[in-house]
Each structure stands twice: as structure tokens, then as C-alpha cells.
Amino acid sequence: MSAVTTTLSPAVPVEARRAPFTGLRHTLLLTARHLRAARRVPMFVLMNLLQPMIWLLLFGQLFRSVVKIPGFTGGGSYLEFLTPGIVMMMALSGSAWAGTAYIQDMDRGVMDRLLTSPTSRGALMVSTLVYQSVLTVLQTVVVLGVAWLGGARFGGGAGGILVLLLGAALLTAAFSALSNAAALLARDQTVLIGLSQLLTIPLMFLSSALMDTRLSAGWVATVARFNPFEWAVVVGREALSRHPDAGTVLVHLGLLAGLAVVLTGVATRAFRTYQRTT
Amino acid sequence: MAAPGTALALEARSLVKTYPGGRGKPRVTALDGVSFGVEPGTVFGLLGPNGAGKSTLVKILASLSRPDSGTALVAGADVARHPDQVRRLIGFVAQKQVADPMDTGRENLELAGRLHGLTGSAARARATELLGRFSLDASADRQVKTYSGGMARKLDVALGLMHRPRVLFLDEPTTGLDPEARSELWAEIERMAGAEGMTVLLTTHYLDEADHLAGRLTIVDRGRVVASGTPDELKAGLHGDAVAVELRETTDVSRASEVMRRVAGSADVTVEGRQVRVRTADGAAVLPSALAALEQAGVVVASATVARPSLDDVYRSHTGHGFDSAAGADVEVAA
Known part of the structure; x- marks a missing residue:
């Protein structure tokens, strides 16, 4: 196994172990590392659930009669309308902080060690996105359970729930990539605070997460159509409804997937900037 | 390659x-x-x-x-x-x-x-x-x-x-x-x-x-x-040992430098506070005659040392400043 010899022959790649699945293998190894850390501090995962629970229960009660406004569409009770919105809000606000893991690795020498090893850059990026998506999926299951206990019933069935989970995972991947890129470029936790305050809040309210946009000011509905967060809400709400429109779901899933791929590519390139400025 | x-x-x-x-x-x-x-x-x-x-x-x-x-x-x-x-x-x-x-x-x-x-x-x-x-x-x-x-x-x-x-x-x-x-x-x-x-x-x-x-x-x-x-x-590049004498009185410093220069036959004399150092090929041989000459000149010596060159001396001679003063407070210097 020790193909790396200690004698100094010329610098040919000593061990050209260019296995075709290196990137995939590294992704699995690094995802496992993040999951181990999360398992050791389960409080962190639970804390992330606190806010959506409060939203779900408070908003659900507060705006109960909203569904009675003439023109309001989208399900029986407000809780049923609200639940997919809350799931996506949770996914978005959680992924805004994804870059924290990089900041911690950069504050220590962990990132520098990984970058001076043959670790795949793509795997460094994708592993954090997979990890964040796993968290989102676990948290979504809890939120759906609480909503069900609160009386919400989802006509979309198991298939619908799977589509909702896929949408939430794609949203998580896209915004985690953005958060990672910000972390690599700014190397400072405060920029993530900015990201979560200045970006996610407007995105949440310029959408149909809490309110049917047909009842909002006209421009809100227009802006919402270009809002990736809204794409995810549309996917989730359609998927959970009794008669989902497959076309709408597919188009918006496609848009989310495209965004996730583009942002992942951009964020992976940010490693180069990090190294150039080190 | x-x-x-x-x-x-x-x-x-x-x-x-x-x-x-x-x-x-x-x-x-x-x-x-x-x-x-x-x-x-x-x-x-x-x-x-x-x-x-x-x-x-x-x-x-x-x-x-x-x-x-x-x-x-x-x-x-x-x-x-x-x-x-x-x-x-x-x-x-x-x-x-x-x-x-x-x-x-x-x-x-x-x-x-x-x-x-x-x-x-x-x-x-x-x-x-x-x-x-x-x-x-x-x-x-x-x-x-x-x-x-x-x-x-x-x-x-x-x-x-x-x-x-x-x-x-x-x-x-x-x-x-x-x-x-x-x-x-x-x-x-x-x-x-x-x-x-x-x-x-x-x-x-x-x-x-x-x-x-x-x-x-x-x-x-x-x-x-x-x-x-x-x-x-x-260290060898520094040509020799450092002979250092610590004087009792600061006022004797210039007289002592003169004596050390003469006895050691070396112009490489440095003064720091009450300490006079000279760099010479064979420090062990120079020290006794230096002490005798200093006594004759009426200079009271508190202590004397001969040291092989240290990396600190190397550092000092190449950078013009001592290692510790350049590096800040948390630096140890080779004895």
C-alpha cells in the first residue's frame, strides 16, 4: 500500500490513484464527518426546529381566518396552507448559516490541511450541501408531524411528501452553496449574519409562504415569480395538495435544481479565490 | 520537471x-x-x-x-x-x-x-x-x-x-x-x-x-x-567565541573596552549596559589575561563568561538586531 516511497525518484505521480469515483468517495467521507459532529451536538439540530415550531403554531393561530377572505385559494385550513411555507422558511434560514462550518475550519487549520491534500474541492462543497439537506429533511419530517397533530391533512400523500422533501433539499443546497461562497470570500461569520438578515427575510415575505400573493399588492406576485424561495414554496404546496399540477411542480423543481447546480459551481470556484488571497 | x-x-x-x-x-x-x-x-x-x-x-x-x-x-x-x-x-x-x-x-x-x-x-x-x-x-x-x-x-x-x-x-x-x-x-x-x-x-x-x-x-x-x-x-562563520565581562561600575565601560580590544587583538567589541563583549578566536586563552589587564587598569569586574557563538549571535550579526528584540516578548533565546 505504501506506494509513496521514501527514496527520491523524480516527481512522477507516485500513486496515480485516479479512481473514477474519487469525488463521490470524498463526498461520502466528508458528509459522514459533518453528520458525526451533528450527532454529537443534537441540541444544534433541535434549536433549528424551535423557530419553525413557533411560526407554525403562532401564525397558524394568528391568521386562522385568513382562509375565509374571498379569493383565498390553497387548501382547507390556514395551517394546511402555511405548512409547506414554514418548511421552506426553515430550509432557507437554516442554509443561510451553512457557511459556519467553513468559517470554523478556516479559523483552525482544518481547511488549510484539506486544501493542501488531494481532497476534491467539489466534494468539500457538495458534502456540506448534502449534510444541510439531510438536516432539512429530518426537520421537515418533524414539522409535518406537528402540523398533522395540529389538524392539518395533506391530500398529496406519501408521494407528495417526497416531492416536498426534494424541493426543500434543492432549496437548501442552493442557499447553502451561496452561504459557503460568502464564507470562503469573506472568511467572517458576520457576513453570514448579513446574509440571513438582509437576504432571507425579504425572500420569505416576497412569496406566498404566509399569504396567497393574489391578495397582496400586485408587484409582490410579480417579484415572487422570480424568487427562488417562492419556487420551492410552490413545489411544496402543489405537492401536498389533493390535485397537484405536475407541470408546475416539474418546472419549479427544474428551476431550483438549475439554481443549485449553478451556485454550487460558483461556490466551488470560490476556493480558488480563497487560495489566491491566502 | x-x-x-x-x-x-x-x-x-x-x-x-x-x-x-x-x-x-x-x-x-x-x-x-x-x-x-x-x-x-x-x-x-x-x-x-x-x-x-x-x-x-x-x-x-x-x-x-x-x-x-x-x-x-x-x-x-x-x-x-x-x-x-x-x-x-x-x-x-x-x-x-x-x-x-x-x-x-x-x-x-x-x-x-x-x-x-x-x-x-x-x-x-x-x-x-x-x-x-x-x-x-x-x-x-x-x-x-x-x-x-x-x-x-x-x-x-x-x-x-x-x-x-x-x-x-x-x-x-x-x-x-x-x-x-x-x-x-x-x-x-x-x-x-x-x-x-x-x-x-x-x-x-x-x-x-x-x-x-x-x-x-x-x-x-x-x-x-x-x-x-x-x-x-x-556559528563558525562568526569567527570565534564571545568573551564578556560584567563591570561593577558603568563609568569603567570605555576604559574596559579599550583594554579588551588590546588584549584580545580584536576590534569586534560591543557594549551593552555594564557588559563589555569581545569576539575572539580563542576565548578561553584570552579571558585570564583580560582579567589581569583589567585589574591592572583598576577596573572592577563583577563576573566574566566565555561563550561559544549562539544562533542569537548569528542572528544579531546578520540582521543588526537581537533575535529577542525583533521577535517580541514570547521568544526564547538559545543559552
Whole structure:
């Protein structure tokens, strides 16, 4: 196994172990590392659930009669309308902080060690996105359970729930990539605070997460159509409804997937900037 | 790529690196044309005060940072052009802790090995071997955040060794460690450099550490190489010993300097407070006659010493300032 010899022959790649699945293998190894850390501090995962629970229960009660406004569409009770919105809000606000893991690795020498090893850059990026998506999926299951206990019933069935989970995972991947890129470029936790305050809040309210946009000011509905967060809400709400429109779901899933791929590519390139400025 | 047999383990050719100096300020020059070569199998010490450019050099050679100009080579491979090739050959222990505090020591090692392409069983075996060698067996399955500073640093070095690198970078490996942990780590570095025939690039701002570990030394100051050689060569380059006398009265200093210059036959006399030092070929022979001549001249001597040149003397003569005054408060000086 020790193909790396200690004698100094010329610098040919000593061990050209260019296995075709290196990137995939590294992704699995690094995802496992993040999951181990999360398992050791389960409080962190639970804390992330606190806010959506409060939203779900408070908003659900507060705006109960909203569904009675003439023109309001989208399900029986407000809780049923609200639940997919809350799931996506949770996914978005959680992924805004994804870059924290990089900041911690950069504050220590962990990132520098990984970058001076043959670790795949793509795997460094994708592993954090997979990890964040796993968290989102676990948290979504809890939120759906609480909503069900609160009386919400989802006509979309198991298939619908799977589509909702896929949408939430794609949203998580896209915004985690953005958060990672910000972390690599700014190397400072405060920029993530900015990201979560200045970006996610407007995105949440310029959408149909809490309110049917047909009842909002006209421009809100227009802006919402270009809002990736809204794409995810549309996917989730359609998927959970009794008669989902497959076309709408597919188009918006496609848009989310495209965004996730583009942002992942951009964020992976940010490693180069990090190294150039080190 | 270099021809077989001619490759140095490490080579820096005219490396220049500048950093932005902040708003409206000129760029800060970290490296101002640094060149050196390291023969395979040596422990090579990069010595210099904080901010001299040591870490920048290490980062460039380890493919982490790009120079503004110049070339860095590892085992003949151009770091900027073939970083993937270089990364398989090196182990990198940064100045900061490189182990993940959330994982256990064993998990850290196994992950590092597997990222380098070891199979699961090979990584497990190598991790167990290194944990044993660094006496970390008992804490192997504890999270690293529970480790003491010395234990964490040993694990850092073990992480750099997982894939049996040809070149190991150790950036200030013992900074912040207590004396016991330092000497333990020194012993381990010496042992592995000898046993594995590996090339080690060690940066330090401890003169005694450089003297103890490094087979060859390069002293950098303000981004430039100011001296290179083995520790003995560097000391021998100073031609002789330092004879120092401590006077009882400050008022005698100028008279004493005159006497010392005459007796030692050397113009290399320095005065610091009540201490007068002269550099001379044979200090042991000069001391008795110097003391006799001083007594005759009516100068009262409080104490006298003869010292072989230390790296601090080398440093002083090459940079024009003492090592400790250049490096700040937390620096130890070789006795």
C-alpha cells in the first residue's frame, strides 16, 4: 500500500490513484464527518426546529381566518396552507448559516490541511450541501408531524411528501452553496449574519409562504415569480395538495435544481479565490 | 520537471509575495525574492521573527497560496502548475490546529488517510500505528476538543504523517506548548525524520528548537534570506567565541573596552549596559589575561563568561538586531 516511497525518484505521480469515483468517495467521507459532529451536538439540530415550531403554531393561530377572505385559494385550513411555507422558511434560514462550518475550519487549520491534500474541492462543497439537506429533511419530517397533530391533512400523500422533501433539499443546497461562497470570500461569520438578515427575510415575505400573493399588492406576485424561495414554496404546496399540477411542480423543481447546480459551481470556484488571497 | 536524481526535495526560486496593506496603504511585502533549496532527507529549519515571511513561504510551497512571482518546486514538480501532484507528496501541519475538534483522534486520522486514497483497513492500521507512536492510544477515541495542547499538537503531526509523505511541513510545531510537551515532540520529530528518511521543513521562532532539530538553517528577516548553512557553519562563520565581562561600575565601560580590544587583538567589541563583549578566536586563552589587564587598569569586574557563538549571535550579526528584540516578548533565546 505504501506506494509513496521514501527514496527520491523524480516527481512522477507516485500513486496515480485516479479512481473514477474519487469525488463521490470524498463526498461520502466528508458528509459522514459533518453528520458525526451533528450527532454529537443534537441540541444544534433541535434549536433549528424551535423557530419553525413557533411560526407554525403562532401564525397558524394568528391568521386562522385568513382562509375565509374571498379569493383565498390553497387548501382547507390556514395551517394546511402555511405548512409547506414554514418548511421552506426553515430550509432557507437554516442554509443561510451553512457557511459556519467553513468559517470554523478556516479559523483552525482544518481547511488549510484539506486544501493542501488531494481532497476534491467539489466534494468539500457538495458534502456540506448534502449534510444541510439531510438536516432539512429530518426537520421537515418533524414539522409535518406537528402540523398533522395540529389538524392539518395533506391530500398529496406519501408521494407528495417526497416531492416536498426534494424541493426543500434543492432549496437548501442552493442557499447553502451561496452561504459557503460568502464564507470562503469573506472568511467572517458576520457576513453570514448579513446574509440571513438582509437576504432571507425579504425572500420569505416576497412569496406566498404566509399569504396567497393574489391578495397582496400586485408587484409582490410579480417579484415572487422570480424568487427562488417562492419556487420551492410552490413545489411544496402543489405537492401536498389533493390535485397537484405536475407541470408546475416539474418546472419549479427544474428551476431550483438549475439554481443549485449553478451556485454550487460558483461556490466551488470560490476556493480558488480563497487560495489566491491566502 | 527535473531529471531523475537531480531533484531537490524543495526549492524556492525568487519567490515574491505581497498582501494588500489596507485602505490607502501600500502593499505589504511578505516575501522579497526568496530562494533556497533543500536536499532530500534533511530537516530544514526556517528561522526568523514573527512576520518574517516564514508561514507565507510554507503556504506557497504547500500549494495553499500563490506567489506574485517566482517558482516553488516540490520534488521537482512545479507547485503552481501541478498542485495535484504536489499534494500527494506532502503533509501539512499549519501553525493553527489542523485536527477537527469535533471528531476523535482516530476519526481524524482515518479520514485524513482515506482522503489520501488509503483503503479503510489500511487507514485503520496506520491510524493505530501512529496513535501508538505518539502515545495517544488512551485518548484515541475521545473528541479532540478534550485534548491538552500538547496532545492536540502531536495528533496534528500524526495527521501530516498518515499517508507517509515525502515532505512534511511543520509550521511552528511547538509554539504555545509547555517545555515537557516541546521536548517530547522534538524527540518524535527527530525520530521520524531519521527513520522515515523524510524531508522536513520546520519553521520556528525558537532558536534552541532550530539548533536542536535542523540539519540546515535559513534565516529570513523581513521577507529576505539573510543567512544559510548548518547551525555549526553559521556559528563558525562568526569567527570565534564571545568573551564578556560584567563591570561593577558603568563609568569603567570605555576604559574596559579599550583594554579588551588590546588584549584580545580584536576590534569586534560591543557594549551593552555594564557588559563589555569581545569576539575572539580563542576565548578561553584570552579571558585570564583580560582579567589581569583589567585589574591592572583598576577596573572592577563583577563576573566574566566565555561563550561559544549562539544562533542569537548569528542572528544579531546578520540582521543588526537581537533575535529577542525583533521577535517580541514570547521568544526564547538559545543559552
